[in-house]
Amino acid sequence: MSVSKCTRLSGALVKQLLDSVDSILFDCDGVIWRGDQAIPGAPQVINLLKENGKRVFFVTNNSTKSRKMYADKMTALGFDVTEDEVFGTAYCCAMYLKTVCKLEGKVYLIGSNAMRQELEAVGIQQTGVGPDHICGKPIDWANVPLDPEVKAVVVGFDEHFSYMKVNRAMQYLTQQGCLFVGTNRDTRLPLEGGKAVPGTGCLLQAVETAAQREAQTVGKPNHFMFDCVASQFGVKADRCLMVGDRLDTDILLGSNCGLKTLLTLTGVSTVADAEAHQKSGCPERQGMVPDYYVESIADLLPALQG
Numbered sequence: 001m002s003v004s005k006c007t008r009l010s011g012a013l014v015k016q017l018l019d020s021v022d023s024i025l026f027d028c029d030g031v032i033w034r035g036d037q038a039i040p041g042a043p044q045v046i047n048l049l050k051e052n053g054k055r056v057f058f059v060t061n062n063s064t065k066s067r068k069m070y071a072d073k074m075t076a077l078g079f080d081v082t083e084d085e086v087f088g089t090a091y092c093c094a095m096y097l098k099t100v101c102k103l104e105g106k107v108y109l110i111g112s113n114a115m116r117q118e119l120e121a122v123g124i125q126q127t128g129v130g131p132d133h134i135c136g137k138p139i140d141w142a143n144v145p146l147d148p149e150v151k152a153v154v155v156g157f158d159e160h161f162s163y164m165k166v167n168r169a170m171q172y173l174t175q176q177g178c179l180f181v182g183t184n185r186d187t188r189l190p191l192e193g194g195k196a197v198p199g200t201g202c203l204l205q206a207v208e209t210a211a212q213r214e215a216q217t218v219g220k221p222n223h224f225m226f227d228c229v230a231s232q233f234g235v236k237a238d239r240c241l242m243v244g245d246r247l248d249t250d251i252l253l254g255s256n257c258g259l260k261t262l263l264t265l266t267g268v269s270t271v272a273d274a275e276a277h278q279k280s281g282c283p284e285r286q287g288m289v290p291d292y293y294v295e296s297i298a299d300l301l302p303a304l305q306g
């Protein structure tokens with residue numbers, strides 16, 4: 001199919017694109033749901049794609065849920081999904097430490113209970129998760145010795161993020177050989193009505209600044225999440241489509257991995273954002289220009305029902 005980039009996907013082009021792929025990776029927030037509500041038509045699209053023989057996977061930078069938690073949420077929203085189709089950063093981070101870093105030792109974790117669960121599921125113990133208070137009294141970390149078994153600091157989304165946690169992470173990171181891994185760098189998480197809250201990127205940058213080191217991140221746009229899907233399911237990049245609402249994470253991941261890319265306008269990025277990258281003429285920004293865009297993934301429905 002030879003069409004120029006950032007083309008509106010409609011009519012016969014939808015079926016042509018779907019025929020050209022076997023697997024589809026969907027970003028979650030802003031693509032198949034917003035917060036706790038499914039995007040109208042999204043469950044039907046996903047379920048029909050599967051009925052039509054496509055393999056469907058879900059890739060999210062949100063580290064606050066385990067694979068099981070996502071599968072439960074999606075099932076409740078009407079999606080036909082199994083746990084092994086879900087690739088969140090909590091799970092992928094654990095896989096990264098186990099398979100790429102071959103970590104022998106514990107993690108100092110700034111993150112969620114879901115991250116603790118995914119680490120434990122691959123046999124990695126952690127210390128640090130939860131509030132740094134016991135029975136309402138702050139823990140005097142200055143007098144708690146460092147755990148000599150800790151060989152990595154991991155930063156994900158942590159609702160109990162604190163000065164003391166940054167301090168603790170810094171102490172570990174200044175030790176020889178301590179690994180430094182972050183889940184993702186999303187700096188802002190959009191809410192309804194144009195509002196936003198700080199994302200994991202803000203927490204990670206605080207730790208990086210203190211430790212004067214740069215973390216390795218596993219989330220989009222790093223290719224590791226695609227590598228996880230590809231190695232487990234034998235997905236071929238040139239027969240795969242990435243669908244997302246963010247140019248700097250989802251679309252860039254797709255471009256980095258040689259996938260076809262589709263921007264949906266139900267989330268963060270706009271067509272104007274994509275065109276600005278395209279028109280800049282800047283080679284580094286071309287990876288953020290999608291091949292196609294749709295208003296919503298519900299626009300795929302007619303081609304699937306026909």
Ligand code: PLP
Pocket residue numbers: 027028029030059060061062063064157186189199200
């Ligand atoms: N990180 C956190 C903590 C979030 O709550 C969200 C969205 O809700 C994200 C990242 C972005 O998730 P996604 O990659 O599914 O858009």
Ligand code: CA
Pocket residue numbers: 027028029030031244245246267
């Ligand atoms: Ca998203």
